[in-house]
Amino acid sequence: MNQRVWSFLVPLLSVIVALIIASFVILMIGKNPITAYAALVRGALGSKMAIASTIVKTTPLILTGLAVGFGFRAGLFNIGAEGQMIMGAMAATAFAINVGWMPAVLAIPLTMLVGMLAGAGYASIAGFLKAKTGAHEVVTTIMLNWIADYFSSYVVTVPMGVGFGTPKSPEIASSAKLPPLMVVQATELTSGIIVAVLAAVFIKILLDKTSKGYELKAAGFNPYAAEYGGIKLAENIVLAMAISGALAGLAGTLEVMGVHHRFLGTLSGGKGFDGISIALIGQNNPIGIIFAALLMGALRNGSNEMQFVGVPKHIIMIVQAIIIFLVAADRIVRTIFLRKKVAK
Amino acid sequence: MKRLLVLSLIVALSVFAMAFKVIMVTDVGGLGDKSFNDGTWEGIVRAAEEIGAEHKVIQSYEQADYIPNLTRAAQEADVVFAVGFMMTDALFKVAKQFPNVYFVGIDIVPPEGTSLPNVLCYIFKEEHAGFYAGYIAAAMTSTGKIGFVGGIPIPPVERFRYGYEAGAKIYSTLHKKKVDILRGYTNDFEDPKKGKDLTMAQYAQGADIVFLAAGACGNGGIEAAKEKMVALVGSDKLVDIIDYVVKNNKGFFAIGVDVDQDYMAPGVVLCSAMKGISMASYYGVKSAWDGTFEGGLKVLGVKEDGAGVSPMKYTKGMIPNRVIAELEYLTKLIKDGKLVIPDTEDALKAFQVPAISFPF
Structure with a gap:
């Protein structure tokens, strides 16, 4: 079977299988799966507000998915998207608070740039350590996550903390806020989604159409062969980590510019880690990642509505886990599918 | 299609059939924390059952969920509870959109300059509850x-700490006992493992009583205390623990938070620093029901029964x-305003124990 069709079919079938398995769990807790899934769909796509919330949730997931997916393609397992996202968001906030005098045309792209640079810089530490000392990026990025986590807790409670309420920074200048595409009551759909999709397209072009992308992929595919072929490994490792970090940093930055308009202590909320599963479901393909993120965003958002019919939202975590399991073990799906075909 | 039609009909009907509805939207923690969220929920359930109202909990997954969840809740309910300090901004954004729905914020202070007639906020003088914890801990510690x-x-959380430190200071000044305080934060309210690790670390540094103001993280701390105590006493029976503590004058203790957590490890949880959360949520529902709802901020301390200490059902025998x-x-001195427990970092630093002479 055509590889391209497969990479599309596997996640799709996995979702269906996962929903079927989870429906048994819903039955087991004494609820009706049909009611639950109806609520899920209604909550994810059933109203203007639902769609807006789904897209809001999808936006950062696309970028962290891209960050991890891009790393995978270059042979790097970047578990640090969480930390890079925090650092990006924090730097962008520090910058955006002070740009009230700048017009939006300048403030918006500059804030994004600052956030991306911070994410890139932070990820480069891990890249540099790998290139110079061989320290594995899985270990270093996990450690860097903790540093970012605690550092940000400190920043929002002491130097940048304001007011009574959630540990938070002051609001960013209005010229640095992303204009909303749509406002439904208190829910704002930000234009961040456009940036996220453009980033995916950019990464797609970078990987598939440029010689640098070819180098990065080659280094990821077989580092020894790549090095033999004259590709500088060290340089490519640092660059790949930097690009990956920039994407994660952008995820955090867009959350600040478009959703919260300030830095909050728990802004990342595990989205960096979600990037890993999204990259997996999206098969590390930038366009696939957009859909994987949308799926995840829709499931998450819809699960809020599921609670209104009495089904705990943790069901969605089960669904998510099964999807990841099935995609990761796509041979299982393949076998089931082929058997069926033979039986026909 | 038919099924969908029937389904939406049922949903529509059930919406009309409901008279009065209370929805509580929690932070990421959710029910089952055995402290803050459960305490609020208990008050809601009590009030809702008295008036025959329907009640529901919606848990948030992340901060981006606050607004959609509160909005959805407001579309359906008569009273919406926003539970937890983190939801401050979202609560006021949403409440503005629904002037006909009552909102109750627990642990929430209206942001400066905002006041909505349909939002009632409760906060507590945690420093009062913390004071009891600190005083009892200082009295009971054998390691100092x-x-x-x-x-x-x-x-x-910080107010709990101010009160705790002040309480310990009052005891140590009045009784000339040297008491050092170790401080740590889990940076989390959900993961009991983090609470357990940190509590164990403080025991290792010589503390023998740890006050856990960390939501569900604290449950892990209580577990840590229980492990240490059982290892020390060689039994997990309450009588054995009491005997051991009274005879040897030492042990490992935890202090619970928000609600009475003494039962979670009898004899090991020395006492609990309680907030009147369930009382606040109870009155929140009742006032909306009987039409006496008034927006604004209510601060509940010892005087208002909004803060205090658990009855120490299991440990009273160990405490002199x-x-x-x-x-x-x-x-009594606190209620009369003669003893003021510090509620800010600066006040704590400046805090001097007043001359207190007990009449006994």
Whole structure:
């Protein structure tokens, strides 16, 4: 079977299988799966507000998915998207608070740039350590996550903390806020989604159409062969980590510019880690990642509505886990599918 | 299609059939924390059952969920509870859109300059509850070191700490006992593992009593205390623990938070620093029901029964009667305004123990 069709079919079938398995769990807790899934769909796509919330949730997931997916393609397992996202968001906030005098045309792209640079810089530490000392990026990025986590807790409670309420920074200048595409009551759909999709397209072009992308992929595919072929490994490792970090940093930055308009202590909320599963479901393909993120965003958002019919939202975590399991073990799906075909 | 039609009909009907509905939207923690969220929920359930109202909990997954969840809740309910300090901004954004729905914020202070007639906020003088914890801990420590494990250092958690430190200071000044305080934060309210690790670390540093102001993280701290105590006593029976503590004058203790957590490890949880959360949520529902709802901010302390200490059902026998009597007396001083427990970092630094002479 055509590889391209497969990479599309596997996640799709996995979702269906996962929903079927989870429906048994819903039955087991004494609820009706049909009611639950109806609520899920209604909550994810059933109203203007639902769609807006789904897209809001999808936006950062696309970028962290891209960050991890891009790393995978270059042979790097970047578990640090969480930390890079925090650092990006924090730097962008520090910058955006002070740009009230700048017009939006300048403030918006500059804030994004600052956030991306911070994410890139932070990820480069891990890249540099790998290139110079061989320290594995899985270990270093996990450690860097903790540093970012605690550092940000400190920043929002002491130097940048304001007011009574959630540990938070002051609001960013209005010229640095992303204009909303749509406002439904208190829910704002930000234009961040456009940036996220453009980033995916950019990464797609970078990987598939440029010689640098070819180098990065080659280094990821077989580092020894790549090095033999004259590709500088060290340089490519640092660059790949930097690009990956920039994407994660952008995820955090867009959350600040478009959703919260300030830095909050728990802004990342595990989205960096979600990037890993999204990259997996999206098969590390930038366009696939957009859909994987949308799926995840829709499931998450819809699960809020599921609670209104009495089904705990943790069901969605089960669904998510099964999807990841099935995609990761796509041979299982393949076998089931082929058997069926033979039986026909 | 038919099924969908029937389904939406049922949903529509059930919406009309409901008279009065209360929905509580929690932070990421959710029910089952055995402290803050469960305490609020208990008050809601009690009030809702009295008036026959429907009640529901919606849990948030992340901060981006606050607004959609509160909005959805407001579309359906008559009273919406926003539980937890983190939801401050979202609550006021959403409440503005639904002037006909009552909102109750627990642990939430209206942001400066905002006041909505349909939003009632409750906060508590945690420092009062913390004071009891600190005083009892200082009285009971045999190592001269007591610990504090906080969740995220948000103001309510910090107020617990101010009161705790002040309480310990009052005891140590009045009784000339040297008491050191270890401080740590889990930066989290959900993961019991983090609470357990930090509590264990403080025991290792010489503390023998740890106050856990960390939501569900604290449950892990209680577990840690229980493990240490059982290892020390060689039994997990309450009588054995009491015998051991009374005879040897030492042990490992935890202090619970928000609600009465003494039952979670009888004899090991020395006492609990309680907030009147369930009382606040109870009155929140009742006032909306009987039409006496008034927006604004209510601060509940010892005087208003909004803060206090658990009845110490299991541990009262270990704590000297004198300490209990002193606490009674000090409670009266706080109620009369003669003893002011610090509620900010600066006030804590400046805090001097007033001259107190017990009449006994």
